[in-house]
Amino acid sequence: MGRRPAAPNILLLLMDDMGWGDLGVYGEPSRETPNLDRMAAEGMLFPNFYSANPLCSPSRAALLTGRLPIRNGFYTTNAHARNAYTPQEIVGGIPDSEQLLPELLKKAGYVSKIVGKWHLGHRPQFHPLKHGFDEWFGSPNCHFGPYDNKARPNIPVYRDWEMVGRYYEEFPINLKTGEANLTQIYLQEALDFIKRQARHHPFFLYWAVDATHAPVYASKPFLGTSQRGRYGDAVREIDDSVGKMLELLHDLHVADNTFVFFTSDNGAALISAPEQAGSNGPFLCGKQTTFEGGMREPALAWWPGHIAAGQVSHQLGSIMDLFTTSLALAGLTPPRDRAIDGLNLLPALLQGWLMDRPVFYYRGDTLMATTLGQHKAHFWTWTNSWENFRQGIDFCPGQNVSGVTTHSLEDHTKLPLIFHLGRDPGERFPLSFASAEYQEALSRITSVVQQHQEALVPGQPQLNVCNWAVMVKMAERGGSHL
Amino acid sequence: MGRRPAAPNILLLLMDDMGWGDLGVYGEPSRETPNLDRMAAEGMLFPNFYSANPLCSPSRAALLTGRLPIRNGFYTTNAHARNAYTPQEIVGGIPDSEQLLPELLKKAGYVSKIVGKWHLGHRPQFHPLKHGFDEWFGSPNCHFGPYDNKARPNIPVYRDWEMVGRYYEEFPINLKTGEANLTQIYLQEALDFIKRQARHHPFFLYWAVDATHAPVYASKPFLGTSQRGRYGDAVREIDDSVGKMLELLHDLHVADNTFVFFTSDNGAALISAPEQAGSNGPFLCGKQTTFEGGMREPALAWWPGHIAAGQVSHQLGSIMDLFTTSLALAGLTPPRDRAIDGLNLLPALLQGWLMDRPVFYYRGDTLMATTLGQHKAHFWTWTNSWENFRQGIDFCPGQNVSGVTTHSLEDHTKLPLIFHLGRDPGERFPLSFASAEYQEALSRITSVVQQHQEALVPGQPQLNVCNWAVMVKMAERGGSHL
Numbered sequence: 021m022g023r024r025p026a027a028p029n030i031l032l033l034l035m036d037d038m039g040w041g042d043l044g045v046y047g048e049p050s051r052e053t054p055n056l057d058r059m060a061a062e063g064m065l066f067p068n069f070y071s072a073n074p075l076c077s078p079s080r081a082a083l084l085t086g087r088l089p090i091r092n093g094f095y096t097t098n099a100h101a102r103n104a105y106t107p108q109e110i111v112g113g114i115p116d117s118e119q120l121l122p123e124l125l126k127k128a129g130y131v132s133k134i135v136g137k138w139h140l141g142h143r144p145q146f147h148p149l150k151h152g153f154d155e156w157f158g159s160p161n162c163h164f165g166p167y168d169n170k171a172r173p174n175i176p177v178y179r180d181w182e183m184v185g186r187y188y189e190e191f192p193i194n195l196k197t198g199e200a201n202l203t204q205i206y207l208q209e210a211l212d213f214i215k216r217q218a219r220h221h222p223f224f225l226y227w228a229v230d231a232t233h234a235p236v237y238a239s240k241p242f243l244g245t246s247q248r249g250r251y252g253d254a255v256r257e258i259d260d261s262v263g264k265m266l267e268l269l270h271d272l273h274v275a276d277n278t279f280v281f282f283t284s285d286n287g288a289a290l291i292s293a294p295e296q297a298g299s300n301g302p303f304l305c306g307k308q309t310t311f312e313g314g315m316r317e318p319a320l321a322w323w324p325g326h327i328a329a330g331q332v333s334h335q336l337g338s339i340m341d342l343f344t345t346s347l348a349l350a351g352l353t354p355p356r357d358r359a360i361d362g363l364n365l366l367p368a369l370l371q372g373w374l375m376d377r378p379v380f381y382y383r384g385d386t387l388m389a390t391t392l393g394q395h396k397a398h399f400w401t402w403t404n405s406w407e408n409f410r411q412g413i414d415f416c417p418g419q420n421v422s423g424v425t426t427h428s429l430e431d432h433t434k435l436p437l438i439f440h441l442g443r444d445p446g447e448r449f450p451l452s453f454a455s456a457e458y459q460e461a462l463s464r465i466t467s468v469v470q471q472h473q474e475a476l477v478p479g480q481p482q483l484n485v486c487n488w489a490v491m492v493k494m495a496e497r498g499g500s501h502l
Numbered sequence: 503m504g505r506r507p508a509a510p511n512i513l514l515l516l517m518d519d520m521g522w523g524d525l526g527v528y529g530e531p532s533r534e535t536p537n538l539d540r541m542a543a544e545g546m547l548f549p550n551f552y553s554a555n556p557l558c559s560p561s562r563a564a565l566l567t568g569r570l571p572i573r574n575g576f577y578t579t580n581a582h583a584r585n586a587y588t589p590q591e592i593v594g595g596i597p598d599s600e601q602l603l604p605e606l607l608k609k610a611g612y613v614s615k616i617v618g619k620w621h622l623g624h625r626p627q628f629h630p631l632k633h634g635f636d637e638w639f640g641s642p643n644c645h646f647g648p649y650d651n652k653a654r655p656n657i658p659v660y661r662d663w664e665m666v667g668r669y670y671e672e673f674p675i676n677l678k679t680g681e682a683n684l685t686q687i688y689l690q691e692a693l694d695f696i697k698r699q700a701r702h703h704p705f706f707l708y709w710a711v712d713a714t715h716a717p718v719y720a721s722k723p724f725l726g727t728s729q730r731g732r733y734g735d736a737v738r739e740i741d742d743s744v745g746k747m748l749e750l751l752h753d754l755h756v757a758d759n760t761f762v763f764f765t766s767d768n769g770a771a772l773i774s775a776p777e778q779a780g781s782n783g784p785f786l787c788g789k790q791t792t793f794e795g796g797m798r799e800p801a802l803a804w805w806p807g808h809i810a811a812g813q814v815s816h817q818l819g820s821i822m823d824l825f826t827t828s829l830a831l832a833g834l835t836p837p838r839d840r841a842i843d844g845l846n847l848l849p850a851l852l853q854g855w856l857m858d859r860p861v862f863y864y865r866g867d868t869l870m871a872t873t874l875g876q877h878k879a880h881f882w883t884w885t886n887s888w889e890n891f892r893q894g895i896d897f898c899p900g901q902n903v904s905g906v907t908t909h910s911l912e913d914h915t916k917l918p919l920i921f922h923l924g925r926d927p928g929e930r931f932p933l934s935f936a937s938a939e940y941q942e943a944l945s946r947i948t949s950v951v952q953q954h955q956e957a958l959v960p961g962q963p964q965l966n967v968c969n970w971a972v973m974v975k976m977a978e979r980g981g982s983h984l
Contacts, residue, residue: 044814047529047783049549049927051814067531247816247876247924294926301529302783304900332526332533334729394729418786418903418930442729444776445531448900 027128027222028323029278030346031214031269033262034083034226036076036137036162036233039288040316041301042255048299050247052256055263056282060320062329063280064369069319069337070379070391071286072361074308076162077105077139077483079285079339080228084120084140084151086343086354086362090382092118093479094140101386101402101429103308104483106139108161108175109491112482113141114151119355121343122224123152128350131221134158135209136228141482143490149180153226156180157209162233163187163202166195171488193237198250200237203229207261211268218272224346227265229258234292251296266322276325279349281342287314290417304447305416305425309403310381310388311447312396314415327369335368336379336391345369359475378468385478390469395461396447397436399469402429421448438462509610509704510805511760512828513696513751515744516565516708518558518619518644518715521770522798523783524737530781532729534738537745538764542802544811545762546851551801551819552861552873553768554843556790558644559587559621559965560864561767561821562710566602566622566633568825568836568844572864574600575961576622583868583884583911585790586965588621590643590657591973594964595623596633601837603825604706605634610832613703616640617691618710623964625972631662635708638662639691644715645669645684648677653970675719680732682719685711689743693750700754706828709747711740716774731777748804758807761831763824769796772899786929787898787907791885792863792870793929794878796897809851817850818861818873827851841957860950867960872951877943878929879918881951884911903930920944 044051045060046067072082078089085092093115096104106113114120122132133155134148141160148156161175166188174186185191193200206229217223231237231254238253242260246252262282269275288298290306290313300306300313307314319337321327340362344354348364361380367373381389389398403415406427416425423430424437424447437450438461451458526533527542528549554564560571567574575597578586588595596602604614615637616630623642630638639661647656648670656668667673675682688711699705713719713736720735724742728734744764751757770780772788772795782788782795789796801819803809822844826836830846843862849855863871871880885897888909898907905912906919906929919932920943933940 041529041784045529047523047527049784050816050924051547051549065533067533249922249925252924294922294931299784299927302523302531302781334532418906418928419900420902421900424900440731440776442532442734443731445781446900449776 027130027350029218029222029274030125030130030224030349031265031278031280032083032226032342033280033282034080034228035258035282035284036228036230037286037289037298037307038232038255038284038318039298039300039306039313040303040318041299042288043318046318047301050252052246052248052252053259055259055266056320059262059266059280059282059322062324063320063322063327064331064333066319066321066333066335066337068334069283069317071284071315071317071339073382074286074310074314075103075105076137076285080137080139081114082361083339083342084122085118086121086340086360087118087358088340088361088380088382090385090476091359091361091479093482095382095384095481096483097385097481098484099384101383101388101400103383106141106161106483107486108142108172109486109488110142110483111485111487111490113143113146115480115482116145120151121346122154122226124347124352124355125224125350126152128352129221130224130350131217132224132226133213134226134228135206135213137162137230138228147181155213158206158228159187162230163193163235163237172491193235195235197243198235198237198253199240199243200231201239202237203231203254203257203261204239207264210265214265214268215272218274222350231258232298234289234296236296249295251298255298276323278323280322282318282320283339283342284317285339287316290415291413293417302445304419304421305403308415310383310398311416311425312441312445315381321369323369331372333368333372335365335374336377337365337368338362338379341365359477378465378472380472385481387469387473390465391441392461392465392468394440394442395438395465396441397438397462397465398424399433399436400429400431401426401437403427424448424450436462436465509612509832511700511704511756512607512612512706512831513747513760513762514565514708514824515762515764516562516710517740517764517766518710518712519768519771519780519789520714520737520766520800521780521782521788521795522785522800523781524770525800528800529783532734534728534730534734535741537741537748538802541744541748541762541764541804544806545802545804545809546813546815548801548803548815548817548819550816551765551799553766553797553799553821555864556768556792556796557585557587558619558715558767562619562621563596564843565821565824567600568603568822568842569600569840570822570843570862570864572867572958573841573843573961575964577864577866577963578965579867579963580966581866583865583870583882585865588623588643588965589968590624590654591968591970592624592965593967593969593972595625595628597962597964598627602633603828604636604708606829606834606837607706607832608634610834611703612706612832613699614706614708615695616708616710617688617695619644619712620710629663637695640688640710641669644712645675645717645719654973675717677717679725680717680719680735681722681725682713683721684719685713685736685739685743686721689746692747696747696750697754700756704832713740714780716771716778718778733778733780737780758805760805762804764800764802765821765824766799767821769798772897773895775899784927786901786903787885790897792865792880793898793907794923794927797863803851805851813854815850815854817847817856818859819847819850820844820861823847841959860947860954862954867963869951869955872947873923874943874947874950876922876924877920877947878923879920879944879947880906881915881918882911882913883908883919885909906930906932918944918947
């Protein structure tokens with residue numbers, strides 16, 4: 021492979037609620053992602069790649085800081101093992117003390133843009149342009165709504181500092197038909213930025229589209245084209261968009277100087293199945309849970325001339341590795357004054373190395389599970405409460421593993437449930453407590469977990485307090501510099 | 503693509519209890535099938551390909567006759583919707599009135615060999631060399647056992663008419679370690695036959711290995727090499743063997759004159775999970791059931807210079823199509839004096855056609871379900887009896903779809919459960935009975951089912967009677983011509 025250029029462009033394609041099983045190359049039966057499948061064939065596929073949380077906001081904060089949500093503050097202590105994110109009325113957000121990837125990349129001359137969903141806080145001090153991005157087109161939150169009341173306005177859409185409209189108003193989404201032009205707008209924003217930047221600076225483009233998050237949407241030419249319904253229409257439009265971006269990189273002759281990575285923020289939201297949810301393939305449960313379906317993600321790396329075509333890496337990877345790897349690409353080292361959870365994946369990407377490292381599965385402040393090598397130990401199990409479950413909220417529809425998919429928070433810290441993810445990727449058959457394999461795996465994992473927990477300094481929890489008064493802060497100050 | 507030669511060789515690679523999700527190209531996370539994945543990349547992959555029954559014997563009888571088991575006699579009327587196969591003591595087998603693929607291929611000058619499992623009856627009149635095969639190396643049944651008593655001898659292994667030994671005796675299988683050389687022997691038999699025949703006649707080789715059927719086995723060099731345990735070791739050895747066969751076809755310069763098809767007889771036997779079962783990917787349940795996991799199969803077609811590389815066909819395919827397609831390849835037409843269920847897939851393989859056709863899912867004499875287009879209607883649901891289930895026999899471990907995975911035979915003939923397999927491949931969300939989509943799908947499927955049932959002439963059921971006296975018939979006459 022060619023020599024590594026000093027500072028390649030970095031394009032992170034972050035999907036929203038897309039599942040491991042949603043791409044043809046990951047076995048989706050309808051096989052409707054020719055561009056992403058080609059990207060995999062021309063690059064490296066990671067079957068063992070993980071988000072940092074089973075929910076959007078914490079996972080995205082982890083990507084941009086290289087740190088677990090428990091460190092960067094994207095968690096709540098309001099209840100044990102409680103998932104939390106950043107609704108409009110959240111008081112917290114990304115602390116100034118956190119150093120975000122685009123802030124650090126500036127030191128190597130990068131110009132950074134975020135297109136799409138930010139999700140790191142709504143108040144003015146959390147604006148992405150205060151945290152290293154040079155440009156933003158998108159929204160601080162998902163396209164929830166429509167809200168037709170003044171107390172809870174529709175979610176705003178920004179161009180840089182300026183609020184240029186709101187979902188369901190200037191940016192319409194037809195909930196009945198699923199029609200919206202947002203992915204096309206996000207695509208255009210990406211193409212324009214790439215064209216502008218490609219010849220001048222190295223760029224960092226963070227393309228965080230949300231069409232696969234319920235309510236799922238697609239633009240008219242894609243609506244009704246998928247065998248998978250509206251969710252598939254959204255995937256097809258994204259696949260088409262990725263194809264256009266990679267084509268542009270080739271046309272601009274910067275493909276071999278652009279590192280592209282595709283992944284998702286958490287597993288498919290099975291609660292929205294079957295119409296508006298993706299697939300977690302053979303894995304158990306989905307978004308909101310710390311089973312594999314909640315946190316194992318599709319992941320593709322592409323860098324022609326550097327990453328050899330047609331490879332599969334069994335490296336245990338994490339969304340937080342994109343932080344450290346991007347810094348390494350830019351010739352930078354991660355901050356030394358804090359714990360960084362992301363690994364530099366370049367040895368895996370360029371030399372095929374396999375590095376030993378744990379994957380930690382948190383819900384809020386609670387370490388639910390840990391994977392090391394092929395073994396995963398569950399210290400706590402929980403899907404959702406009986407109360408929610410009885411109301412029809414099901415994160416594991418059609419799946420019920422006795423003693424595993426529990427509807428109360430079950431404590432296994434004394435005797436964790438351990439699965440071998442190679443033989444049993446679906447987490448259906450816990451190892452016998454009496455087996456030598458169990459004892460050996462437990463001992464290895466326990467030692468790693470102890471080390472992790474002894475050194476852990478939790479960040480100030482940002483997701484504890486909601487207050488309707490702060491809800492419209494970023495929105496109402498749109499149009500003026502903050 | 504090149505012109506079709508008059509009579510290409512035909513190599514059918516039929517797996518035993520291998521699931522849809524077992525190949526890397528179908529999304530198996532450990533990705534341990536580089537040769538089969540390459541075969542897919544060089545040929546055509548069918549994500550919507552079905553066996554003819556969720557059990558071995560009927561499925562194999564269907565492949566070789568192009569006819570549903572209900573027609574060719576491979577079913578029982580002993581009980582409603584009862585699965586049946588050919589144990590050693592079975593009285594029935596493939597009737598002389600059935601015309602098997604190798605019998606018909608003789609007319610076009612083919613020399614045929616079966617390597618591995620026959621499964622079409624144990625008595626002398628059912629011997630494969632009485633039904634068109636010119637050569638046989640293998641066994642009339644699976645490698646069950648070991649039986650160490652005279653009443654029930656170990657399963658015999660034949661070379662042509664001669665019984666050359668028995669499993670666990672001359673052909674050892676170490677149940678503790680899983681070690682057996684059988685796949686290597688079957689590979690050598692295939693390679694030898696291909697070498698002998700390639701220059702003279704067109705050949706039909708039916709390679710029906712059984713290493714992935716419990717008790718799962720592999721030879722020493724493969725044992726312990728898979729991330730998936732012993733089942734994965736067996737898959738790796740088969741993958742390696744297929745690679746060697748395709749390589750030999752290239753070396754002999756007959757690759758572009760040999761049609762190769764890879765599939766499996768039924769879904770993964772989840773009852774043997776996790777150590778000795780494969781994966782049905784995102785599909786519901788497994789072997790023995792008429793959910794997708796029981797009958798949707800991996801399927802790859804390969805014919806360099808004729809089938810274009812890198813294609814995916816969404817044709818609804820059936821194992822019975824291999825009968826009709828093979829005849830078409832040989833320039834023959836199927837028998838006109840009987841109903842043939844297999845389609846000629848050449849238009850799909852060579853011109854990318856999609857042909858409308860139903861898939862029928864039977865258990866014994868009962869039509870459980872029918873797929874047409876993307877819709878599947880269940881007329882009956884059943885996994886296994888409460889009695890078996892309470893004894894720990896579970897065909898859907900970790901899966902429980904309320905009202906769908908039932909433990910009693912539930913009659914939905916009046917109001918079938920209908921699923922859209924594109925949006926809901928896992929059969930977890932039945933369509934609402936009130937929806938227009940339900941009504942439209944029901945009407946289309948009902949009409950096809952009525953047509954099917956009105957014309958159906960069931961064959962004489964072969965699997966009704968067991969008798970220990972017949973058990974050793976083929977075996978005891980081994981060594982002499984029958």
